Amino acid sequence: MSKAPFRIELLQKQDRSAFDCGEPELNAYFHTRVSQDVRRNYATCFIAIDKTGDRIAGFYTLAMGSVSLGELPEDVVKRLPRYPQVPVVHLGRLAVDQKYQGQKLGGSLLADAIARSIESEIAAYAVVVDAKDENAVSFYEHFGFLPLSRSSKTLFLPISKAIKNLGNK
Template sequence: METLNTVRPLAENDDRASFDCGRASLNGWFQRNAWRNQMTGVSRTYVLPDPTQPQQIRGYVTLAAGEIRREFLPKSQQRNMPDPMPIVLLGQLAVDVAHQGSGVSKVLLAATFTFAVHVSKTIGSFALVTHPLDDNARAFYQRWGFSTLEPDPQQAMYIRIRDLEASGVQ
């Protein structure tokens, strides 16, 4: 059974070429950009490896620093806040088709919540933000407590760090 402890940073020798989540854009990004971005510090990719073949990747999530405009938040959350607001950006989350429906996304998202809270305690961050690719992804994030930033033209979704902490994420 995979746990948060099995999520680890992407390694150079991980088999990115055979990863297939069913979406060409996510596969291509993982194969072409994940390692380069990791090495340049642009983003960090975390993977859930197969326990018996550690270079085989069951799923990945990519995080980066980011910002959102204060005006995209509900009025009740804008008062006395900086503009722009610092956030952790969840850039991609993908699960190999062979492992979809097996809880891999749950483990990756739980790890992401933990990472986001840790980052917030280290450098400050208001929320974890993502840009869902479609309505299925939007529904997935909504089930996990994300809300849509309605005024945002990209319709990003967010969950506040304080709400993650209140739910017990450390």
């Protein structure tokens, strides 16, 4: 059995009510709305379970999406085909319960989401994330994500770069 303190699995019927990441909007989404998104095939939701207490320690959501070619930086656009939309995997929300923050779980959830995007048989150019504030922007930048436009809180990481990053570990 794995010695990692968390296991990551698909959200099913687990009780989500105790989850608290410190951000009311993200908590409300996870407590009440995420199951509808999952049911309607608008998102998949993965959760990290604390193996010692069987408690939900973190979650993230994934969906297919696209961004307009013009939203990407010019030096990137130069190397892409001229289709108006660029296929991406959309990492909609990611959060860690306050009790577990600062223990590398956010980074592990992000790595898990990127790994699933790399392994998918459905092509995507990049993983795109919506950061809700500057703190979240700096979290994603820490892992090599780049802003779509100068003022944007939407960031992207090309899958090719993510694969290279893995190779350098």
